[in-house]
Amino acid sequence: MSEQKTSLKSYDGGDQGFLNSYYNDLKFSPMFNPLNLSSKEHHRSLRLSAIYNYDIGMYYLSGRMLIEPKIIHYTLVFLKPWIWWTYPMFDLNWKWLEVRGKMEKIHGREDDIISNILIETIVMVSIFGAYLITCLRAPQMTSECSTNVRNCEKRFIGFLMIGFSFLISFALTPEQMWPTHAWALFTFNMATFLSFFLAFYSKHRLMTDLSFSSFLQAALAVIGPILLAWNCLYFIENLGRRYLCGILFIAGFILGLNEIIKLILFSKNCRQFRYLSLRKQ
Numbered sequence: 001m002s003e004q005k006t007s008l009k010s011y012d013g014g015d016q017g018f019l020n021s022y023y024n025d026l027k028f029s030p031m032f033n034p035l036n037l038s039s040k041e042h043h044r045s046l047r048l049s050a051i052y053n054y055d056i057g058m059y060y061l062s063g064r065m066l067i068e069p070k071i072i073h074y075t076l077v078f079l080k081p082w083i084w085w086t087y088p089m090f091d092l093n094w095k096w097l098e099v100r101g102k103m104e105k106i107h108g109r110e111d112d113i114i115s116n117i118l119i120e121t122i123v124m125v126s127i128f129g130a131y132l133i134t135c136l137r138a139p140q141m142t143s144e145c146s147t148n149v150r151n152c153e154k155r156f157i158g159f160l161m162i163g164f165s166f167l168i169s170f171a172l173t174p175e176q177m178w179p180t181h182a183w184a185l186f187t188f189n190m191a192t193f194l195s196f197f198l199a200f201y202s203k204h205r206l207m208t209d210l211s212f213s214s215f216l217q218a219a220l221a222v223i224g225p226i227l228l229a230w231n232c233l234y235f236i237e238n239l240g241r242r243y244l245c246g247i248l249f250i251a252g253f254i255l256g257l258n259e260i261i262k263l264i265l266f267s268k269n270c271r272q273f274r275y276l277s278l279r280k281q
Contacts, residue, residue: 001022004022005018008021008022009021023045025044025045026045026047027047029044029045029046029047030046030047031046031047031048031049032046032047032048032049032052049067050067050069051067051068051069051070051071052069052070052071053071053073054067054069054070054071054072054073055073055075056072056073056074056075056076056079056090056092057075057076059092059239060076060090060092060239063238063239063240064239072092072095072096074092074093074096079093081093081096081097081100082096082100082175082176083175083176084173084174084175084176084177084178084179084182084183084186085170085182085183085186086179087179087180087183088179088230088233088234089233089242089243089246091239091242097179116174116177116185119172120172120185120189123172123189124192127192127193127196130196131196131199131200134200134203134204149205149206149266154262154265154266155262157201157261157262157265158257158258158259158260158261158262159254159258161194161197161198161201161261162194162254162257162258162261164193164197165189165190165193165194165197166190168189168193169186169187169189169190169193170186172185172186172189173185173186173189183226183230187222187223187226187227188223190222191218191219191222191223192219194218194219194222194261195215195218195219198210198214198215198218198261198264198265199215201265202265206265206266210264214264217260217264218260218261218264221256221257221260222257225249225252225253225256225257226253229245229246229249229253232245232249233245233246233249
């Protein structure tokens with residue numbers, strides 16, 4: 001093969017074209033049959049069936065396993081099995097993860113636990129410090145700013161908080177971390193950042209302090225649905241139903257969490273300032 005790499009034609013100038021020229025008789029060769037090994041003596045090359053190179057696209061497009069593969073080819077670029085957020089939606093990734101677990105028992109894990117803990121500690125300390133600086137040390141004011149918040153702002157401020165919390169938490173989660181650990185880290189960070197944004201907005205825009213129960217309500221509104229949906233998707237065997245349930249969950253989670261944010265921020269404040277205005281009169 002090395003001697004012919006400069007003489008054989010390559011339609012793309014790369015390895016794919018070279019291999020097509022080197023194995024030019026492959027498409028006319030018979031199929032490899034593991035039960036009839038004597039055929040190897042009469043043919044220069046044999047073709048392997050899809051069992052030995054099972055493209056996951058065949059499964060996800062058809063929605064069912066047409067054959068029982070011996071070797072799975074993970075071809076989809078953004079759905080590689082080492083990416084944590086592909087679980088539990090794409091079930092073939094579990095087969096790869098099972099092999100990964102066996103390999104890690106033999107060779108050890110490559111996760112840098114110390115650096116992950118250090119990064120998470122720095123993030124939590126930074127959030128707590130920002131809370132002390134921006135919220136606790138902010139001057140106490142009595143204003144009716146919350147009554148001047150437009151309906152458009154009330155409608156979309158929750159979506160902005162959810163979006164920023166998601167993006168920051170997603171960026172802080174290592175891509176190749178073990179899926180269950182990564183999801184736990186992502187969920188915890190998202191609940192933490194959402195609580196911080198609620199405290200910051202309430203203090204500087206509404207001029208009020210949120211109670212501990214409000215933060216707990218926001219955290220549970222993030223952790224509970226994600227935990228429930230993750231387990232439900234894991235136990236749904238039908239591929240189409242899993243996709244549909246995943247889409248419905250994402251939409252319901254965003255809309256429901258936005259309503260809870262509006263309830264936390266504006267329902268109590270409207271009542272407080274209503275009584276405050278009556279006292280002034």
